[in-house]
Amino acid sequence: MLDTRPTDTAHPxxxxxxxxxxxxxxxxxxxxxxxxxxxxxxxxxxxxxxLVSLALLLVxxxxxxxxxxxxxxxxxxxxxxxxILTTPAYLRTAARTVGVALLVxxxxxxxxxxxxxxMAKVASPRWRNFLAMAITLPLWAxxxxxxxxxxxxxxxxxxxxxxxxxYGLSGPGYGLPAVVLTLTYLWFPFMALPVYTALRQIPPNxxxxxxxxxxxxxxxxxxxxxxxxxxxxxxxxxFTFSLSLGDFIAAQFVGAKVxxxxxxxxxxxxxxxxxxxxxxxxxxxAVGLYLFAIRRTGALKEL
Amino acid sequence: xxxxxxxxxxxxxxxxxxxxxxxxxxSSGFTLDVPDIPAHEALGDPEGQVNIIAxxxxxxxxxxxxxxDWVTEFTAETGCKVNxxxxxxxxxxxxxxxxxxxxxxxxxxxxxxxxxxxxxVAPINLDLVPHFGDLVDGMKGQIYDHVNxxxxxxxxxxxxxxxxxxxxxxxxxxxxxNVVWEKDSPYAGKVxxxxxxxxxxxxxxxxxxxxxxxxxxxxxALDSDQLKAAVDLLKQQNDLVSEYWAxxxxxxxxxxxxxxxxxxxxxVILNVLGEGYDGVLPVEGSTGWSDTWMIAAEPxxxxxxxxxxxxxxxxxxxxxxxxxxxxxxxxxxACEGSPENEAHCETFHATDEDYYSNVWFxxxxxxxxxxxxxxxxxxxxxxxxxxxxSVKG
Numbered sequence: 196m197l198d199t200r201p202t203d204t205a206h207p208x209x210x211x212x213x214x215x216x217x218x219x220x221x222x223x224x225x226x227x228x229x230x231x232x233x234x235x236x237x238x239x240x241x242x243x244x245x246l247v248s249l250a251l252l253l254v255x256x257x258x259x260x261x262x263x264x265x266x267x268x269x270x271x272x273x274x275x276x277x278x279i280l281t282t283p284a285y286l287r288t289a290a291r292t293v294g295v296a297l298l299v300x301x302x303x304x305x306x307x308x309x310x311x312x313x314m315a316k317v318a319s320p321r322w323r324n325f326l327a328m329a330i331t332l333p334l335w336a337x338x339x340x341x342x343x344x345x346x347x348x349x350x351x352x353x354x355x356x357x358x359x360x361x362y363g364l365s366g367p368g369y370g371l372p373a374v375v376l377t378l379t380y381l382w383f384p385f386m387a388l389p390v391y392t393a394l395r396q397i398p399p400n401x402x403x404x405x406x407x408x409x410x411x412x413x414x415x416x417x418x419x420x421x422x423x424x425x426x427x428x429x430x431x432x433x434f435t436f437s438l439s440l441g442d443f444i445a446a447q448f449v450g451a452k453v454x455x456x457x458x459x460x461x462x463x464x465x466x467x468x469x470x471x472x473x474x475x476x477x478x479x480x481a482v483g484l485y486l487f488a489i490r491r492t493g494a495l496k497e498l
Numbered sequence: 499x500x501x502x503x504x505x506x507x508x509x510x511x512x513x514x515x516x517x518x519x520x521x522x523x524x525s526s527g528f529t530l531d532v533p534d535i536p537a538h539e540a541l542g543d544p545e546g547q548v549n550i551i552a553x554x555x556x557x558x559x560x561x562x563x564x565x566x567d568w569v570t571e572f573t574a575e576t577g578c579k580v581n582x583x584x585x586x587x588x589x590x591x592x593x594x595x596x597x598x599x600x601x602x603x604x605x606x607x608x609x610x611x612x613x614x615x616x617x618x619v620a621p622i623n624l625d626l627v628p629h630f631g632d633l634v635d636g637m638k639g640q641i642y643d644h645v646n647x648x649x650x651x652x653x654x655x656x657x658x659x660x661x662x663x664x665x666x667x668x669x670x671x672x673x674x675x676n677v678v679w680e681k682d683s684p685y686a687g688k689v690x691x692x693x694x695x696x697x698x699x700x701x702x703x704x705x706x707x708x709x710x711x712x713x714x715x716x717x718x719a720l721d722s723d724q725l726k727a728a729v730d731l732l733k734q735q736n737d738l739v740s741e742y743w744a745x746x747x748x749x750x751x752x753x754x755x756x757x758x759x760x761x762x763x764x765x766v767i768l769n770v771l772g773e774g775y776d777g778v779l780p781v782e783g784s785t786g787w788s789d790t791w792m793i794a795a796e797p798x799x800x801x802x803x804x805x806x807x808x809x810x811x812x813x814x815x816x817x818x819x820x821x822x823x824x825x826x827x828x829x830x831x832a833c834e835g836s837p838e839n840e841a842h843c844e845t846f847h848a849t850d851e852d853y854y855s856n857v858w859f860x861x862x863x864x865x866x867x868x869x870x871x872x873x874x875x876x877x878x879x880x881x882x883x884x885x886x887x888s889v890k891g
Binding site: 260261262263264265266278282283284285287288346347350351352353368369447448451452454458459462463464465466467 | 587589590592593596612615616618693695736739740741742744745748751752755756757864865878879880881883884886887888890891
């Protein structure tokens with residue numbers, strides 16, 4: 196939280212201050228003013244840019260489009276939502292997208308846990324630094340570069356098939372598994388870093404205590420480590436889940452025939468903005484439901 | 499005066515062709531309800547700048563490729579600075595034109611009717627585009643840029659959607675689209691298809707030939723039964739498809755990696771693939787695209803806009819644009835004068851009207867049937883977009 200208490204050491208005595216510094220004096224004397232001054236810019240950003248544009252988007256979902264000129268006509272109709280709910284293709288796509296997002300989140304968590312344990316508790320400091328760098332390294336490369344790299348890797352005559360060929364196997368090729376794999380690869384750092392940081396903060400004596408009381412590795416992991424990791428996992432899963440929900444580029448590059456919600460929104464955003472807006476309510480709802488489900492478990496209190 | 503006469507002759511030719519073109523397609527008397535917007539009357543002093551939305555490669559000042567520069571000279575000659583905004587899709591171009599910030603757009607046929615009917619673009623005063631007369635006949639007076647006898651666009655170039663294949667992997671070079679549509683295709687699982695609602699027209703072109711009893715006479719004028727037949731064909735094709743492509747780089751890498759063997763493509767993609775790949779305009783004909791310059795209904799810089807349209811239409815520049823983008827130039831004189839010009843036009847069949855007579859250029863599907871039927875209403879592009887979502891599931 197923001198510290199609003201005046202600090203004594205940071206300011207020189209009143210007498211030595213130049214006359215032009217009256218603003219500083221004023222701010223020094225009025226902590227509340229200082230707080231508002233500090234918060235006003237980020238708040239203006241949050242409300243003005245983020246919330247207003249979100250509200251405008253939601254309002255558009257109730258408007259209609261002229262079918263010929265694709266001009267947006269303000270008004271009020273629920274037809275866009277009705278359209279989504281009665282079109283099997285839209286419903287299937289929505290279900291598929293939520294499924295992919297959940298799967299990506301589970302995969303990221305399943306991979307982040309052992310890696311985190313190894314890095315925080317087993318690896319030597321040198322190994323640890325190397326692995327921390329290896330996790331964050333993909334974040335340095337551009338998003339499109341990474342997706343295109345996956346496209347090349349998974350192609351019929353790409354390196355994945357080349358590596359597997361001697362064992363008589365072949366890679367997943369383009370399609371739904373490739374989309375899940377690519378999104379897992381893209382968002383993994385967002386899960387791995389919080390989990391690793393949380394693991395580092397677990398005091399070593401908890402492990403000693405667990406061992407003294409006769410708990411084995413699995414039991415310690417299940418009853419000591421996992422509960423302490425929940426906040427980090429939830430924070431990470433919010434990233435992996437919501438980022439996967441909105442993605443359409445991975446589907447475009449490695450999805451072959453896969454249609455995601457983002458694909459539909461992208462296709463309608465210029466042609467039929469109200470339908471695109473209504474479609475984009477689906478991921479918002481999904482994230483809302485996800486947050487609600489987490490809240491029910493009480494895990495948010497520990498965040 | 500001489501220039502003026504050429505333009506007038508061009509206009510006359512355009513009108514004749516419009517009528518001829520209409521009767522060819524059985525749509526004589528097709529009129530569209532469009533807002534009445536006056537054309538620019540006479541050239542005045544240049545405003546000093548012009549704002550253009552264009553496809554990549556259409557408006558180049560040498561910053562991407564030092565060899566592609568036809569903006570610098572234009573600015574030097576006319577004093578009009580060119581501000582370019584790259585358009586990524588036709589839909590985006592339509593949205594941008596509505597913002598009112600742009601004077602010109604390089605509109606494809608699937609955008610132009612929407613712009614005309616929406617009152618976003620003005621008719622062209624052909625007297626102010628002297629080079630219009632040099633354009634190849636097949637590009638003048640087409641329905642997607644020519645409404646109620648008024649020209650709305652100055653053609654830039656065109657291309658056909660061809661059937662591309664990996665020469666080594668096909669038994670014999672295909673001559674029909676049946677390899678991408680029929681269940682018993684030998685290339686099942688290796689067929690690439692285009693990822694856009696406008697691809698429904700490709701199914702319609704195929705049905706036009708193989709199921710004449712559906713009564714399709716124009717792939718952009720489908721009533722609801724005909725649309726359903728096209729969508730059923732596309733759903734059947736979905737089982738054969740390896741990938742849908744929207745970015746042309748993905749088409750290239752799909753063929754290179756062996757993911758796809760046959761499918762719809764562009765000549766420019768085939769050129770990138772080079773040796774080992776070939777393409778053909780199948781017996782059924784095909785869809786294609788044709789781009790035109792269109793001017794905003796209320797342009798802030800009309801004089802510079804007209805100067806640009808004429809500048810870009812002259813043989814040298816039009817040739818450079820079409821070589822840079824990979825399409826058939828609209829100006830027939832861009833096919834003369836050098837072996838390079840002739841070779842380019844040969845590759846892209848620029849003056850081969852027989853070739854293009856079999857090509858249905860992208861046109862926005864609208865409720866009014868553009869094949870001239872008045873007893874039914876046709877499906878519009880929004881319905882096509884919804885149908886397309888159901889094809890991909």
